[in-house]
Amino acid sequence: MSFINEYTKELIATGILLLLVFALRLITSSLVRRFANATHIVEHRTNLVVKYLHLLINILAVIALILIWGVQPKDIIIAISSVTTVVGVAMFAQWSILSNITSGIILFFSFPFKIGDVIQIHDKDFPIIAEIEDIAAFHVSLKTKEGERIIYPNNLLFQKGISIMKHHFDDKEYVD
Known part of the structure; x- marks a missing residue:
């Protein structure tokens, strides 16, 4: 019971964030599908774009959760820059994968x-x-x-x- 009393604000903020993530996922899916129907785009392509947007929303939600639960922003920046550096070096040889994904979204x-x-x-x-x-x-x-x-x-x-x-x-x- 002391956990709930001690972390009431964080629990409420987490609940609000989860509701917001759920709503954002529904709204983005709906908007992309409406756009796809209006322009007669194939369902397979629509599902890929929806999947990419949901991934972006989930990553932002994880960052928000980390901030809600008290990790300092400077620590997050250090961690993100370290991960980005490792991924950047690993993906340098695979830039065409990112280029193809970006081109697919633009198309x-x-x-x-x-x-x-x-x-x-x-x-x-x-x-x-x-x-x-x-x-x-x-x-x-x-x-x-x-x-x-x-x-x-x-x-x-x-x-x-x-x-x-x-x-x-x-x-x-x-x-x-």
Whole structure:
């Protein structure tokens, strides 16, 4: 009983924070899904963005809990900077993973092209004309007219020039 008396403010603040996290997760999910429905974005992409936003909310909630329960801000900054340094060094060789995730989120919200569009990637060494089959967190699945399946990293879509073609790969027979 003395625990409850001693930490009443922290317990109340923790309860309020948990309610706030729950509400924020519901609100962000609802807003992202409403945006996806309005722009006709595929459910798979929507779920990925919702998952990323929930992860961000959870990380912020953990930091808030640490502050509520009395850890000094300078100690948090030291811990975060240490972890960030280790992760930064470890991820330096894997920057493309972060770049692909960021590009996937940008593609979700900016939607310059959609599934079913035929695009031309202007690469002097390996030009591609293909139809977009799927847009995932790390890559875009493309299918050429010949049926070849290409997995193209999201970050390269922002580094190369892209044209959205007007025609699709429907096999049509023309008779004179």
